[in-house]
Amino acid sequence: MIRFKKSKMILFLVCVFSIFITKVKADIRCFKVPQNKSLLLSNSSKYSPDLKWKTADKSIANVNEYGIVTGVSQGKTEIKMTNLKNSTVTGYDIEIIEEEPIRTFGISSNLVASNENFQAEVFTPKNAVAVKFLVTGKNYKREFVVNKKEKEQRGSFLWKKDLKIQPEGIYKIEVFSKINNQWKTCSEGTCGVKILKKYNAENTFLGEKRVSRKCENFIKSFEGFVPNVYKDVAGYFTIGYGKLLLPYDVFYDNVSKEESNLIFLKSLNENFSTPLNKFLLNNKIKCSQNQFDALLSFTYNLGIGWLSSKNKIKSTILDSQTVNTAILGKVTSSNGIYLRKTPDTTLKPTGVLRCGDVVTILSEEKVNEKWYKVSTELGKTGFCCADYLKLNTVNTSEIDLDKIDSEEFVNYFSKYHNAGRKCCILLLKRRFCELDIFFKGKYISVSDCKLSNFDYAIPDCMKNKI
Secondary structure (H helix, E strand, O other): OHHHHHHHHHHHHHHHHHHHHHHHHHOOEEEEEEOOOEEEOOOOOEOOOOEEEEEOOOOOEEEOOOOEEEEOOOEEEEEEEEEOOOOEEEEEEEEEEOOOOOOEEEEOOOEEEOOOEEEEEEEEEOOOOOEEEEEEEOOEEEEEEEOOOOEEEOOEEEEEEEEEOOOOEEEEEEEEEEEOOEEEOOHHHEEEEEEEOOOOOOOOEOOOOOOOHHHHHHHHHHHOOEEEEEEOOOOEEEEEOOEEOOOOOEEOOOOOHHHHHHHHHHHHHHHHHHHHHHHHHHOOEEEOHHHHHHHHHHHHHHOHHHHOOOOHHHHHHHOOEEEEEEEEEEEOOOOOEEEEOOOOOOOOOOEEEOOOOEEEEOOOOOEOOOEEEEEOOOOOEEEEEHHHEEEEEEEEEEEEHHHOOHHHHHHHHHOOOEEOOEEOHHHHHHHHHHHHHHHHOOOOOHHHOOHHHOOOOOOHHHHHHO
8 A cells, every 4th residue: 555655656756847848848848950051949930038048059049139040060059048027938949050052042033934034043052063953844854064153242143144045834943962973952942933924014904913023123123132030110020122031040141142042032922923913814804014022022022911811901902893894805726827917918926826815805807807816815906817716796895993982992002001010101102103103104213203293192190290
């Protein structure tokens, strides 16, 4: 009996000790960080003055007041976070591993027109002696080796390669750096590119779009460039051209403008352009290039949440739906037909339509008794031979942003001018500039932006601040 009680006591102590050990282990997190790369160790994207950070070995890893750890040399160390509010201490096991063979990789545009030149750019460590690009797609595989670097920037090498792909489709591009006579890559060494048909940027149409250069420059002018991590007006950790850092992000701090531009374009296209295109296509929303650019700039600044949440801007867009009668023409020639700029065969064709492609007939009356004026699915207009088009009249339901309730859209759009729950004049300027892009196709930089130059009403909450 006594032995039984003693056994129960031992079991109890073992359980308590196990719980204690489990709790201690739960407070210790392990992270691997490549040399010369940084990690946002904080579990928040926002700065907190209550958190204090300390590294056990500065020769292996540094940590700053934001909780950003930077790998100095290979090895293991511990980072401690002290919460001054409740005096708790959390330990993090940090292992600094070998430097990555690819530092940053990207292309000049995520969406490229068929047979259009674009550029692949990559930053590597200084011990790389060459880089290799591997482009793959459906029935397509090409390899390009570059032996001459462009320049050295902030302890890394920049390499570039001009590319051109004709067949439409989705392609994967991988890059390898040659280090110690071996071709090496990592997770940073892959990106995708979509090759599309050329489209008429001035017309509204339903189809995937790419960010214009004017839009890229507009966003960058408002975001500004900072090479190191900083706190924005709302206290969020940001770097480069307004890139928001998320908890436990691994990234490169102290970046050059060229490297930051690659990061900006990759984020812009993959994280913002892709969901915006998906929203437009899923809801069958026709828009022009400038309307797409305005919505993209808004999304980059606000975040993609508005695309899936209930809000007045989204409702105003979706309420622009109209029902129309359209005459469609289906290409019947097995060899396809030419799209021509004029209703004759004297000039070089401006495009080719394949068998089964569908165009919209813009006028029932034939031109010169043989040609229909048409619009393609990508908004390109021209003339096609009537003999090879089978016509069909259909009722179509569509949303066209040319027909949006402009007064309502301006009213709701202008309300998004708060930062940290405070009215911000710079954000109101940005909203007005985006409205000018949307309605007028007018792009201006932040330095040329004055509220007095706009026709839009100043919100009541801002009138005393101007």
